[in-house]
Amino acid sequence: MLSTLTPQPADALLALIKLYAADPRADKIDLGVGVYRTGQGATPVFGAIKAAEQKLVDTQESKSYLGPEGDMGFVHALMPYVFGTENPTMDGRIEGMQTPGGTGGVRLAVALAKRAGSPKIWMGTPSWPNHAQIFADIGLELKTFTHSTKDGVVDMDALRAAIAAADEGDAILLHGCCHNPSGIDYSEAQWDEIAGLVAAAKLLPVLDLAYQGLGQGMEADAYGLRRVLAAVPEALVAYSCDKNFGMYRDRVGAVYAMVADPTQLNAVLSHSYALARAAWSMPPDHGAAAVRLILEDPALVKLWLDELDTMRTRMRQVRARLAEAGMAGSVNMVPLGSQNGLFSMLPLSGEQILKLREDHAIYMAGSGRINVAGLTMGNIDKFIAAVAAVSA
Numbered sequence: 001m002l003s004t005l006t007p008q009p010a011d012a013l014l015a016l017i018k019l020y021a022a023d024p025r026a027d028k029i030d031l032g033v034g035v036y037r038t039g040q041g042a043t044p045v046f047g048a049i050k051a052a053e054q055k056l057v058d059t060q061e062s063k064s065y066l067g068p069e070g071d072m073g074f075v076h077a078l079m080p081y082v083f084g085t086e087n088p089t090m091d092g093r094i095e096g097m098q099t100p101g102g103t104g105g106v107r108l109a110v111a112l113a114k115r116a117g118s119p120k121i122w123m124g125t126p127s128w129p130n131h132a133q134i135f136a137d138i139g140l141e142l143k144t145f146t147h148s149t150k151d152g153v154v155d156m157d158a159l160r161a162a163i164a165a166a167d168e169g170d171a172i173l174l175h176g177c178c179h180n181p182s183g184i185d186y187s188e189a190q191w192d193e194i195a196g197l198v199a200a201a202k203l204l205p206v207l208d209l210a211y212q213g214l215g216q217g218m219e220a221d222a223y224g225l226r227r228v229l230a231a232v233p234e235a236l237v238a239y240s241c242d243k244n245f246g247m248y249r250d251r252v253g254a255v256y257a258m259v260a261d262p263t264q265l266n267a268v269l270s271h272s273y274a275l276a277r278a279a280w281s282m283p284p285d286h287g288a289a290a291v292r293l294i295l296e297d298p299a300l301v302k303l304w305l306d307e308l309d310t311m312r313t314r315m316r317q318v319r320a321r322l323a324e325a326g327m328a329g330s331v332n333m334v335p336l337g338s339q340n341g342l343f344s345m346l347p348l349s350g351e352q353i354l355k356l357r358e359d360h361a362i363y364m365a366g367s368g369r370i371n372v373a374g375l376t377m378g379n380i381d382k383f384i385a386a387v388a389a390v391s392a
């Protein structure tokens with residue numbers, strides 16, 4: 001049987017990581033892999049996480065099984081950050097469970113949408129490549145529209161047309177903030193409009209919040225999600241702590257369901273548990289327990305938020321420096337200044353991206369996506385000059 005399997009294309013980004021590692025040039029720049037880097041190019045463990053992990057080592061008495069819902073202390077402690085402090089459960093209409101990373105959250109959310117009867121899901125493209133892969137795996141038909149134009153502007157007309165064409169009960173995936181890969185987020189006024197349109201069209205929103213705090217701040221980055229939730233009766237939320245707590249490999253995430261009436265929550269959760277049980281049984285405990293220990297301790301919360309502020313400030317400085325450069329050859333860097341999060345897209349051809357790699361040791365995804373956190377005050381001028389040279 002196994003001999004019938006034919007090789008699948010390698011993951012392009014993983015292949016890029018290998019090429020980068022093998023490059024002997026000392027001034028090489030990695031803008032490929034999607035992790036935060038300091039001005040020295042490191043991806044360190046947060047101080048708040050180190051402290052919480054120490055506490056965990058000192059106090060954890062058992063590693064006996066939890067249930068498929070994982071660490072509910074973690075799930076609940078996160079809710080005021082996601083849904084706001086005033087009424088984080090929306091009067092008992094929201095409940096969640098822990099998942100293996102935001103990927104597990106997205107997977108469970110769309111599997112629930114499918115079980116609930118959504119025949120298809122709408123999504124702006126380009127998007128995180130795993131979105132389409134997950135939908136295909138779950139058997140949910142994908143309908144796409146253009147997320148943003150090459151000039152770095154949201155294509156609201158495409159979104160309006162998509163919502164108008166959607167059928168009642170369809171799902172729609174929206175990036176909460178720090179759009180991957182474009183960095184182009186909706187403005188508050190655009191979110192206000194989207195919330196109304198999604199509600200009027202009776203769509204099921206699936207909100208993917210994987211970078212809260214990396215864009216404009218913890219509160220500002222939740223604006224769109226909260227606006228949509230206030231407008232619709234039902235929604236699903238996938239959340240990742242892997243970027244804003246730097247937990248990447250520890251796989252820390254959650255999925256939340258908001259229902260129209262609290263009495264419906266039990267049935268929804270029972271489906272979520274059954275889906276999780278069949279997929280991964282229960283989520284890994286360690287990372288979520290460490291995040292919970294931070295969220296339960298005001299001193300650690302302050303340390304964590306300070307560390308997150310430092311990351312965001314650094315990325316904003318890199319973006320400001322890129323925008324200051326104006327035109328780099330034929331590439332307009334100005335829009336990058338107002339975009340959010342780790343990623344932006346450069347309008348470069350495959351040939352130009354290859355030239356950046358071969359002639360300048362600059363590694364970026366074939367789509368033109370760059371991770372701005374790969375740039376430092378030490379290498380940014382070289383980067384701008386190289387983009388100018390290949391796109392002149």
Ligand SMILES: Cc1ncc(COP(=O)(O)O)c(C=O)c1O
Binds near residue numbers: 100101104180208
């Ligand atoms: C838009 C988006 N959603 C979800 C995820 C999932 O994150 P993780 O599974 O690493 O927590 C990512 C990660 O890159 C992402 O970019």
